[in-house]
Amino acid sequence: MRTSLVAPRATEPFTRTPEPSLCSLNTSASCVHWLLVEGHALISNDILARYAGDAAREVAGVHDLVGSTLNRHTLHRHDGVRVTREAGRVAVELHLALDWGASAPSVGAQVQARVADYLARMADARPDSVDIVVAEFRPPPARS
Numbered sequence: 005m006r007t008s009l010v011a012p013r014a015t016e017p018f019t020r021t022p023e024p025s026l027c028s029l030n031t032s033a034s035c036v037h038w039l040l041v042e043g044h045a046l047i048s049n050d051i052l053a054r055y056a057g058d059a060a061r062e063v064a065g066v067h068d069l070v071g072s073t074l075n076r077h078t079l080h081r082h083d084g085v086r087v088t089r090e091a092g093r094v095a096v097e098l099h100l101a102l103d104w105g106a107s108a109p110s111v112g113a114q115v116q117a118r119v120a121d122y123l124a125r126m127a128d129a130r131p132d133s134v135d136i137v138v139a140e141f142r143p144p145p146a147r148s
Contacts, residue, residue: 047127049087056096056134057085059122063114065106070099070139084139094131096123099139112136 057069069084084099096119102111116134123129 047129049089050082052087052094052096052123052127052129053082053085055123055126056087056098056119057083059119060085060098060100060115063111063118065103065111066115067101067103067142070101094129095133095135096131097135097137099137101140101142102138104141104144106141108138112138 060066060069071084086097088095088097098115098119100111100115102108115136119134120131123131
């Protein structure tokens with residue numbers, strides 16, 4: 005079980021003691037002692053999908069994410085990213101448009117690593133799989 009910091013409930017008495025750094029600026033300043041309580045937080049699949057999309061876009065060779073016409077009715081699909089949870093397992097699927105000339109295997113591996121690292125750092129989520137679908141290659145801009 006995880007431990008987190010929360011403020012005391014309004015019905016509980018606050019314990020206030022002067023904070024030396026604040027008291028030097030203002031003699032009426034005080035601090036609230038925080039209570040440790042047990043519990044956990046669950047970050048929604050929508051937020052995980054946004055994090056995964058942001059991480060994928062940062063990889064060189066990724067032009068953008070591509071929305072899929074498949075599974076339109078599946079929940080938690082945003083901008084070419086689908087996050088699912090089943091039996092405590094998290095799976096991420098990204099549909100990518102790559103820059104012309106980018107190596108699909110290389111970019112795909114970099115996206116998998118970047119997304120897994122980003123979700124671990126930002127949301128303490130460790131996906132069991134990060135699946136990459138290269139949906140298209142975007143041609144280079146036309147030369148004038």
